Amino acid sequence: MNEIHTIHSVAEAHRFFGLPKPMHPLVSVIKFENVNFTVSNMWKRFTNNLYTIAIKKGSNGKMKYGQSMYDFDEGIMTLTGPRQVFSIRDIQDIVVSGYLLTFHPDFIQAYPLAKIINKYGFFSYATNEALFLSDKEEQIILDLMKAIEQEYNANIDKFSQDVMVANIDLLLIHVDRYYNRQFITRKNLHNDILSRIDSLLDDYLTNESKEHNGLPTVQFLADNLAVSPTHLSDLLKNATGLTSLQYIHMKLIDKAKELLATTNLSVSEIAFQLGFEYAQSFNKLFKNKTKVTPLEFRQSFN
Template sequence: MSVSLHFSEIADVYRFFNLEQTLKHPLVAVIDFGNADEQVAENTRISGDYYCLMFKRYDGNNVRYGRKVIDFNNGSLMCIAPNQVLELKYDLGDCTEKEGWGVFFHPDLIRNTSLQHKIKDYSFFSYETSEALHMSEKEKQIFYDCVQKLDGELQENIDIHTQDIIVSNIELLLNYCTRFYARQFITRKSVNSSVVGQVENILAQYFATGKLAERGLPTVKSLADKVNLSPGYLSDLLKKETGKNAQDHIHYYLIDEAKNILLSTDKSVSEIAYGLGFEYPQYFNKLFKQKTGKTPVEFRNGN
């Protein structure tokens, strides 16, 4: 039987981990998992109204996040956005060794701050578990030092500077995530190159089979599903490897197909647009000019 838990307040996090300490701040928490004692039944699904950076090392690996099992044996960093689901497939109380830390912060903490406008740029919050950040010992220490500074600030009395300092520390953590994920993309270059090849083959076959009129353009999600990655991770991987994100790759094959049709048939631009899966020809015109610098008619007449 599955049990679902949803935490709406940071105080719920303390209660979940059976920590008796007084809540230091209503919108942010730093948890030492070595001191935590979460007792959760099997098949428990957990979600919350907050962001979470979580580094854990457990002597078990039956934790699911999204569609994948998490390997916590060696430790990895997960970045979880509000309302994403963490599924526990076993009783964490059975683990004999647990260590790590978690930083939990509510969106209200960063409201009306510069981080509120930047938070969506941290695309790793949409990654799957299998795309978690695997860190070197040096990187783990850098994160730990940042977490300790954040926790130290939470020990201070709240004053007019508290929010700015806390938010700055959280933003520093997120910026390190960006840096270390960039490193991970580089160190996994051989694997990433294979993914790029798969994506190109999938798109080439899709456009060659004439499925556009029936099914429309492939989506980033459908493309990501075929290579077993999340849409956000796939786009970032492609951007690092080729300079173009997933949507750019789809549009590249679309425009290439459009050029072939424009030069090899007498079909009107509207007919071509409908044949390529566009509901409105004007959108096709706009995209074609954006990608080529010419309208479809200008391209046809110039070639």
């Protein structure tokens, strides 16, 4: 029941979607209204070796995608990279329109895009971290999808791949811009998450059992907040200018300073209390972040 189905190629994706053979072995532009979501039970849980870029809009209610319910009255984009595991559920009564662009990494291998595509964090976001589009943004994305579709359906010549890759490149630049806008416009939500991060770290660092759990990790925060590690890092970068690991280190140093200034615990005891396996590792991090050793910091209070 928990078997993960793997889609290895564009042709295999077409078979799963109940579609005829693709016109190109490495890329396809699919209209959602042509997809047969009931053709296979693989929708319960699956992964693929492809990049997918989807813009979806529904006409009759909500759809459960990943772990969240989405209102499909608005345009929603989801993007996934190779080897991600995800699922789509509760789809039998939903009419979805829009486009699914899917391509194999080999399709862009000879282009500059291949070298920069991994910098786009949204390809590794969890499926409940979709991009919500304004009407204007939605139209821009749809126009680019239609341009790619038009080139895909045209007679293939030596320029076809160049044109499609150029449009994919431009589409991703727009998506990057819109995700950045979403981070800004959802600032209140992100502030709430920031408060939850602080609470999680404060609880972790004051919990006596953390000596047995080790240092707090990015994955620990992501799991407790139900977001992906990449999305968490992007969120913190926008809110604080720090990556997730840098933020954890900042909280560790703050707690260490508190213990150094207000207790008689030795430096080694503080290191182990914070979750460090070795006191040397604590000393190294503390000096790297503060330019003084823990002992020098403590002595500055005397």
